[in-house]
Amino acid sequence: xxxEICDNLDPRIRRTRQLLQQALGKLLETKDFEKISVQDxxxxxxxxxxxxxxxxxxxxxxxxxxxASRFHELLTERNVQFDGTCAWALRAMALAVCEFLTQxxxxxxxxxxxxxxxSAIISVVRKMLLEGLKLHPSESATAPEMIxxxxxxxxxxxxxxxxxxxxxxxxxxxxxxxxxxxxxILQLAQEEHPAQSLA
Numbered sequence: 134x135x136x137e138i139c140d141n142l143d144p145r146i147r148r149t150r151q152l153l154q155q156a157l158g159k160l161l162e163t164k165d166f167e168k169i170s171v172q173d174x175x176x177x178x179x180x181x182x183x184x185x186x187x188x189x190x191x192x193x194x195x196x197x198x199x200x201a202s203r204f205h206e207l208l209t210e211r212n213v214q215f216d217g218t219c220a221w222a223l224r225a226m227a228l229a230v231c232e233f234l235t236q237x238x239x240x241x242x243x244x245x246x247x248x249x250x251x252s253a254i255i256s257v258v259r260k261m262l263l264e265g266l267k268l269h270p271s272e273s274a275t276a277p278e279m280i281x282x283x284x285x286x287x288x289x290x291x292x293x294x295x296x297x298x299x300x301x302x303x304x305x306x307x308x309x310x311x312x313x314x315x316x317x318i319l320q321l322a323q324e325e326h327p328a329q330s331l332a
Contacts, residue, residue: 149180152179153188156175157169157174157195157196157199159177160173169192171191196249197249197253200250200254201254203233204233204257207229208226208229208257211225213225214265215261215262215265216269217267217268217319218269220316220319222265223311223319224312225308226258227291227311228304228308230292231295231304234254234293251293254289255285255286255289258285258288259282262285266280266281266319280319284315287311287314287315291310291314
């Protein structure tokens with residue numbers, strides 16, 4: 134959902150959204166997210182509240198779009214794609230989540246943003262997984278939406294646990310673990326396609 138909110142080819146709309154996203158980023162340097170109002174964001178972007186609501190339902194939608202956009206940029210840089218059949222793509226996705234969570238522990242994001250950050254990252258990962266699964270439809274009793282949701286939450290949860298572990302292992306190691314853990318979930322989608330095994 135977050136990326137759909139962000140996507141638009143009209144340069145004027147893109148510019149306005151860029152101003153709003155930059156304004157929120159600047160405000161977060163000095164203020165807690167919960168204390169930032171839509172009016173604060175609009176004023177910092179030199180726009181009015183009505184313009185804000187033309188683009189975002191609320192400040193949470195704006196934050197989700199900011200996080201999702203940054204995560205999408207990272208996935209694009211790493212050329213991470215999932216076609217529904219390759220377990221190594223899961224490893225690449227897990228590595229990207231590791232890198233992103235490590236990056237956002239900087240000054241622009243603080244711990245109280247975790248629920249919104251989680252929502253954005255999980256949404257992006259779920260969408261990628263679902264698009265891949267739909268490339269190879271199966272007759273599995275489990276809906277691809279359920280498989281994608283379960284896998285994205287599992288992946289994010291494992292990586293988040295890793296980031297909070299003192300003396301944690303290298304990201305490549307947790308990425309291998311995540312791949313091992315979530316591959317069986319995705320295997321459900323391939324039950325009717327043994328030749329396209331994720332193993």
